[in-house]
Amino acid sequence: MLNHKTLFIDGRWQTPSGRGIAEVINPATEEVCGSVPLGDELDVENAVASARRAFASWSRTPSSVRAGYIRALADQLRNRADEMAAVITTELGMPVQWCRSVQVDGPITGLEQYVELAHLMDEVREVGNSLVIREAVGVCAFINPWNYPLHQLIGKLAPALAAGCTVVVKPSQETPLHAFLLAQMIEDIGLPAGVFNLVSGPGSKVGEALAKHPDVDMVSFTGSTGAGVRVAQAAAPSVKRVCLELGGKSPLLIAEDADLAAAVRYGVQDVMINSGQTCTALTRMLLPASRYAEAVELALAETLSLRMGDPLDPQSFLGPMCSAGQKRTVLDYIKVGQQEGARLLCGGDTPTTFERGFYVSPTLFADVDNRMRIAQEEIFGPVLCLIPYADEAQAIQIANDSPFGLSSGVWAGSAERALQLGRQLRAGQCFLNGAAFNYQAPFGGYKQSGNGREWGEEGLNEFVEVKAIQV
Secondary structure, eight states, X not given: OEEOOOEEETTEEEOOSSOOEEEEEETTTTEEEEEEEOOOHHHHHHHHHHHHHHHHHHHHSOHHHHHHHHHHHHHHHHHTHHHHHHHHHHHHOOOHHHIIIIIIIHHXXXXXXXXXXXGGGGOOEEETXXXXXXXXXXXXXXXXXXXXXXXXXXXXXXXXXXXTOEEEEEOOSSSOHHHHHHHHHHHHHTOOTTSEEEOOOOIIIIIHHXXXXXXXXXXXXXXXXXXXXXXXXXXXXXXXXXXEEOOOOOEEEEOTTSOHHHHHHHHHHHHHGGGGOOTTOOOEEEEEGGGHHHHHHHHHHHHHHSOBOOTTSTTOSBOOOSSHHHHHHHHHHHHHHHHHTOEEEEOOSOOTTOSSSOOOOOEEEESOOTXXXXXXXXXXXXXXXXXXXXXXXXXXXHHHOSSEESOOEEEOSSHHHHHHHHTTSOSSOOEETTOOOOTTSOBOOEETTEESOBSHHHHHHTTEEEEEEEO
């Protein structure tokens, strides 16, 4: 049981002003696995003031010193990676088969690149009679999601530290425990007081207070598109910078000349990892009509082969939904899909094999029309829509017919063919023939999937002001 009673503000653990605690529920057992304090607006005020005081010194700290702290934090995470993975499995429900590699090792890789990228802050570019330099944007507020909690936190924190920013972090109430463990590591490496501050609590209080605070220079939010709109509205009066990583309804375009078995297997697994709770999940599988019947059978066989079970069982491919609320949302969408006339191939229910836990069976819908709600709205669960297309032009039209543009995928008979198709998809990422995620590449979306980028040099640029000095 991980029970936390204090918040990390100004380099030390402090009793919060806010009253009460929030219990954290293990989604596999429905039992309380920990608790965190409920911070309030005064706690936000204290944290922002601490970050503001620390900013002048931290932003002038040599980049090599900042890089040293980033390296030290990466070392801490590597040394305690199993502990961090266990915490995330407990609070999120992602099976141990995936949790260490996806939820912890990946973010460490992303963190380590900023050891080198920090030195970009020292570059001076001469343009005519001007010197163009980079400076840290200031105090940053991070409002984080529950589905890839450490991944998204490090994706904001690493470039912010490299740039010389100070931060206030608000973790999701569903999965806050990892952030308290990270704060312990930050305390252990001796990061200067006020550079990193942690305030847990409800979005309606802590999140809104951070977004509208006049001394916060930037807010970075990851979550639903609706919540992102509210964050942007709260931030607008103070004209602070806003970086939003929001929803997705991403297509996987499988070409007629593709290795159909490999492509379908990849597409099914991509959606079902983390029980579909992935913003980049390729939840619309676009299939050539000439091979549609074969693809449907392949998708059904692959889905039925995936084992759903206890997250602590190394054989489990899928675990539960993160919360009871998310389980209800997914089941409601499955009902909508049936009402809209999509053909339910499998799943669509709560498995009878589990007495407790927020489980939803892996679900396949065939004969989906792209105008259906299940094809246009983010479900955020283990639900895959199979959509036939007549020709390449229609496939591209269907792929781009979405309010979102976070990710996409193409599987074709050759890399050249896949690239030709991928260039026509309106999304911030495109995975060709099963390519891996790259932490050195920019990550972010088009359209209602948000603005700004995370990871790589572009991720650093989000935390930078550019100044021209005329000489």
